[in-house]
Amino acid sequence: MSKLIFVNADKVQRAEEILALVTGKQAPRTEEEKSRAVHFRGILESAKIDVEKTEEAVAFIYEKLGGLTRTEVEQKEAVRK
Numbered sequence: 001m002s003k004l005i006f007v008n009a010d011k012v013q014r015a016e017e018i019l020a021l022v023t024g025k026q027a028p029r030t031e032e033e034k035s036r037a038v039h040f041r042g043i044l045e046s047a048k049i050d051v052e053k054t055e056e057a058v059a060f061i062y063e064k065l066g067g068l069t070r071t072e073v074e075q076k077e078a079v080r081k
Helices: 007-024 031-046 054-064 072-080
Strands: 004-006 069-071
Touching: 004 007, 004 054, 004 072, 007 031, 007 054, 007 069, 031 054, 054 069
Parallel strands: none
Antiparallel strands: 004 069
């Protein structure tokens, strides 16, 4: 299987921040962050995503944020255009 390429760096960063909130590696600073952590914890649990598998969890959250992913072949094609 091809490795996925995350197209939107801002959404990757947001996904990583959300995962840090969900796992408790970062404490929520605002009520909004606390709410986001609870929301995504529920989504991850219902989808049976293991948050300890960071790459899988970040990819899942990224997709939930509407982030575009491409395969390596698709990325090469997009760069050529």
